[in-house]
Amino acid sequence: MTITTVARLAEHDGETVTIRGWLQNRRSKGKIAFLLIRDGSGTVQCVALKKNFDEEFFDKLTSLPYESAVIVTGPAKADERAPGGVEMQVDSLEIVSVSEEYPISNQEHGPDFLLSNRHLWLRSSKQVAIMRIRDEVIRAIRDFFHERDFINVDSPIFTPNACEGTSELFEVQYTEDELAYLSQSGQLYNEAAAMAYGKVYCFGPTFRAEKSKTRRHLREFWMCEPEMAYADLEDVMDLSEDFLCYIAQRVVAHRKHELEVLERDISKLESIRKPFPRLSYEEATEKMREHGHEFEFGNDFGAPDETFVSSLYDSPVMVHRYPHEIKAFYMKRDPQDDRFALGVDVLAPEGYGEIIGGGQREDDLETLRARIQAHELPEEAFEWYLDLRRYGSVPHGGFGLGLERTVAWMCGIEHIREAIPFPRMLYRIYP
RNA sequence: UCCCCGGUAGCUCAGUGGCAGAGUAGGUGGCUGUUAACCACUUGGUCGUUGGUUCGAAUCCAACCCGGGGAGCCA
Numbered sequence: 001m002t003i004t005t006v007a008r009l010a011e012h013d014g015e016t017v018t019i020r021g022w023l024q025n026r027r028s029k030g031k032i033a034f035l036l037i038r039d040g041s042g043t044v045q046c047v048a049l050k051k052n053f054d055e056e057f058f059d060k061l062t063s064l065p066y067e068s069a070v071i072v073t074g075p076a077k078a079d080e081r082a083p084g085g086v087e088m089q090v091d092s093l094e095i096v097s098v099s100e101e102y103p104i105s106n107q108e109h110g111p112d113f114l115l116s117n118r119h120l121w122l123r124s125s126k127q128v129a130i131m132r133i134r135d136e137v138i139r140a141i142r143d144f145f146h147e148r149d150f151i152n153v154d155s156p157i158f159t160p161n162a163c164e165g166t167s168e169l170f171e172v173q174y175t176e177d178e179l180a181y182l183s184q185s186g187q188l189y190n191e192a193a194a195m196a197y198g199k200v201y202c203f204g205p206t207f208r209a210e211k212s213k214t215r216r217h218l219r220e221f222w223m224c225e226p227e228m229a230y231a232d233l234e235d236v237m238d239l240s241e242d243f244l245c246y247i248a249q250r251v252v253a254h255r256k257h258e259l260e261v262l263e264r265d266i267s268k269l270e271s272i273r274k275p276f277p278r279l280s281y282e283e284a285t286e287k288m289r290e291h292g293h294e295f296e297f298g299n300d301f302g303a304p305d306e307t308f309v310s311s312l313y314d315s316p317v318m319v320h321r322y323p324h325e326i327k328a329f330y331m332k333r334d335p336q337d338d339r340f341a342l343g344v345d346v347l348a349p350e351g352y353g354e355i356i357g358g359g360q361r362e363d364d365l366e367t368l369r370a371r372i373q374a375h376e377l378p379e380e381a382f383e384w385y386l387d388l389r390r391y392g393s394v395p396h397g398g399f400g401l402g403l404e405r406t407v408a409w410m411c412g413i414e415h416i417r418e419a420i421p422f423p424r425m426l427y428r429i430y431p
Numbered sequence: 432u433c434c435c436c437g438g439u440a441g442c443u444c445a446g447u448g449g450c451a452g453a454g455u456a457g458g459u460g461g462c463u464g465u466u467a468a469c470c471a472c473u474u475g476g477u478c479g480u481u482g483g484u485u486c487g488a489a490u491c492c493a494a495c496c497c498g499g500g501g502a503g504c505c506a
Contacts, residue, residue: 025463025466025467026433026465026469027460027465027466027467027468027469028462028465029463029464029465029468029469030461030462030463031462031463032462032463032464033465034464034465034466034468036466047464047465049463051463063458064458065457079464081464081465081466082466083466100476101441101456102441102456103441103442103456103458104442105441105443105455105456106440106455106456106467107442107454107455107456107467108442108443109442109443110442110443110498110499111436111498111499112438112444112497112498112499113441113442115498121498136491155479168504184505191492206506208505210503210504210505211432211503211504212502212503212504212505213499213500213502214500214501214502215500215501216505216506217468217504217505217506218506221506222506223506286476300504302502302503303502303503304502305500326505328444345506353505353506354505354506355506356506357505357506400506401506402505402506403506404506405506406506412436416506422432427497427498429497
C-alpha cells in the first residue's frame with residue numbers, strides 16, 4: 001500500500017493510498033460521513049459510507065472526537081465537490097488514538113487562550129501556513145547569502161558583555177563567580193568573522209530583556225546579520241534592497257497557497273522591487289515637516305514617526321545617516337557631515353516598521369577607542385574588538401534583519417508572536 | 432516604568448442594583464454529498480481574588496492578581 005501525504009494526493013488520482021493524520025473536522029449525514037483529515041501537509045476530505053462498515057464502527061467513526069489520530073486507506077479521486085479538489089473514499093480506517101475533547105474549535109478565540117494553547121494552536125491551518133512561510137523565508141535567507149559567496153559563521157549566544165550597551169540584557173550564572181549575558185546581537189563577532197572570511201552572516205536567536213509589550217516585540221527572536229569587509233554604507237543599502245526583494249519573490253513563488261490561506265494581498269508582495277526610496281534622516285525630517293507631522297530634529301524616530309515616513313510609500317523605505325548621538329558607538333561618522341552616522345534603517349511598508357538596522361562600522365583604531373571611552377564602556381572588554389582595527393582594518397559594514405518581523409510582514413499578520421513557533425514574551429513563557 | 436482596555440459555562444460573548452443567559456463545543460436522537468453541514472432535545476457556573484457599600488452585588492467602591500494593546504527601547 002502506498003503511504004502518501006495530503007499534499008501529494010493529486011499525484012495518486014485513482015490509486016488506493018494511505019494517509020496518516022488527525023481528524024480536523026467531520027460532518028455525518030446518516031449513512032454517509034465526511035471526515036476532514038489533516039496530516040501537516042494539508043487537509044483532505046474522506047468519504048465513509050455506512051454500508052462499508054459494521055454499524056458499531058461506523059457510529060464510533062461519526063462521533064470520533066476532533067484531533068483523534070487516524071490512518072485512512074482508500075482510493076484517491078478528483079472531485080469538484082471536495083474542498084481542495086481531491087478526496088478519498090474510506091475503504092478502511094484505523095483509529096490510532098481517540099482524542100480527549102479538543103479545546104480549540106473553529107470559532108474565533110482570544111489571544112490569551114490561544115497563547116496558552118500554543119502547542120495545539122500550531123495545528124490550525126493559518127498557523128501551518130505561517131510556519132511554512134517562515135521556513136521558506138529561512139531557506140531564502142540562506143540561499144541568498146550562499147549564492148553571493150557569503151559563509152555562515154554563527155556568533156556566540158553567551159557573551160561576556162553588552163554588544164551595544166543600550167538594551168537590557170538577560171543575565172546568566174556562567175560559572176560560580178562569573179556572569180554572562182545572552183547575546184542581543186552577533187555583530188561584533190561578525191566583524192571579526194568578516195575580517196577572516198570576507199563576507200559572512202550569522203543567523204540565530206537573539207535575546208532582549210526590554211519590557212516591551214507590543215505586537216512588534218519578542219524577548220527571544222531570530223536575527224540574521226550579514227557583514228562584509230571592503231564595504232561602505234552604499235553597499236550595505238544595496239545588499240538590504242536585494243535581500244528583501246529576494247525573500248519576497250521566493251515567498252510569492254513558492255508559498256502562494258499559504259498566502260491564500262492567510263488571505264494575504266499578494267500584489268503587495270509582488271510590488272516589492274528595487275530601487276527602494278532612500279531618504280537621509282535630514283530629508284525624512286523635511287518630509288515630515290512638509291506634511292505637517294511634528295518632529296524635533298535630532299531626536300530618534302519613534303514608532304509614530306516611522307509609521308508616518310513609511311506610509312508615504314508602498315515599498316520598503318531606507319532611512320540613512322542618523323544623528324550620531326542616537327546611534328551605537330561603533331557606527332562610522334559621515335565624512336561629509338560629522339553630525340551624522342553612516343547607519344541605515346529599512347522600514348517595511350503596511351505599518352510593519354523597522355525590519356533592518358545596519359550601517360558602516362568605524363574602522364579607525366583611535367576614533368573607535370575614543371568612542372568607547374565617550375560611551376563609558378569598559379575598554380578592556382573591547383580589546384579584541386580593537387584588535388580588528390590594529391590588524392588590517394578595512395571599511396566594512398552590515399545589517400541585522402529581524403526574522404519574525406519579516407515573516408509577519410510576508411504573511412500580513414497583525415502580531416509577531418504568530419511568526420515564531422513558541423513566542424517568548426514579557427509575562428508569558430508557557431508553554 | 433508609565434498610559435489605556437479587559438477578566439461571566441471548555442471556547443466566543445451578552446447581561447450596569449432584583450431568578451445566571453445566548454451561540455458554539457460536549458451528550459442523546461434523526462438525516463446518503465456535507466463544505467464552520469443541518470434539525471430536535473440536553474449536560475455545563477468559585478461571574479479573576481479579597482474586602483467594602485446595600486434589604487439585595489456579575490453589576491457600585493477600594494486594593495490586589497492575571498491578560499491584552501500602546502509609549503519608551505529596539506529587529
